[in-house]
Amino acid sequence: MSPHNLYLLKGFNLLIPIAGIKGQPETAYDWIPFGVTVVGRPGVRLSLFDLSMSSENIIKGRIAETIVSEMLQRADYLVYRFGYEGVLQSLIQKGLPKMRADNITAEKIRTMPDFIVMDRNNDVFFVEVKCGDSAENSRGFREWLRKATKYWPEAKLILVYTHEPYFEISTIKDYAKTRRLYRLYEDKFLPVDKKWVTRYRELVMTYLSR
Template structure:
């Protein structure tokens, strides 16, 4: 009998299923178990075991943001491929347990998507922040983010904004009032009206998010 992660539907072992049900009340691939202690939810209220009590909403919000971005770029004529560690190398989480070298770090920090259009490729890292703010510390607190050509798409309750890793490194940032709109990025030939339609989807899904 096979078991699947309730978030990404990757096949998991019975031991993974039993462990995650015991500790997180859901069947989870180890990548998503790790997110409970490493993502932004780790800054929120935690239980006596040290894990966030609000990890489920955090994972769901991230998955919705990724889906909105994925479908948006498909509608804009891009080829979109999931590129994150759990999608590109299923099972690699087990192999990397306890490994802290540069290669392992690069794999763990793989962007969410790689997109293609007009013989150009881009790495995309998708984030959701209800605050609409994002800085270099949110992406690269240790100064070891390896994908220096990545673009970060920030989905919030009101906008989809974009900034490059290099811009973040140069101490630029996304704020609720900045004009780093996705439709203004020179890297893409984008249709602003299409982007507005997907912003409406974001508003619909996130309007009641705390």
């Protein structure tokens, strides 16, 4: 594993280790990216199935989440991790259970927004972060949007781009209906000062425009 990959692992918490799972050959998979389903039983070789998303897009998505989280904190918001990745990590640690695909509660968990965000007036928002460059035209994004509109319609959706305007926002419900987005610093309910948008777009260009 290259030093660059190690930096990503430590700096952005992108991947989770599975070394030591019984029945898993040491040379097969040292790390599993978030967003990948693990299927198997203790003592049996595991198989990995990508959830309609390449590893590169998974990594970029996690970096985008980290950039937005740091930017919101600099803008005086309190930010708490909430999404599916945290649940997935807990499930893996407790024995790799596989949720039924047709279960409503499982669907709701899979579409959980990434963050809970609180402003200075103690108003609370759910926030989901996506890479706009790779997500908007993908089948996986369209399927996620359909389900998220059903379970989390009032959550905020922040799309991160590698070009102007870099950060745009809407509610999941409104975006699904109109496909309209607004510049983050112009949002009425979750505004971020333009100086922070300018500063953090540099990180977007550094880590996502490759």
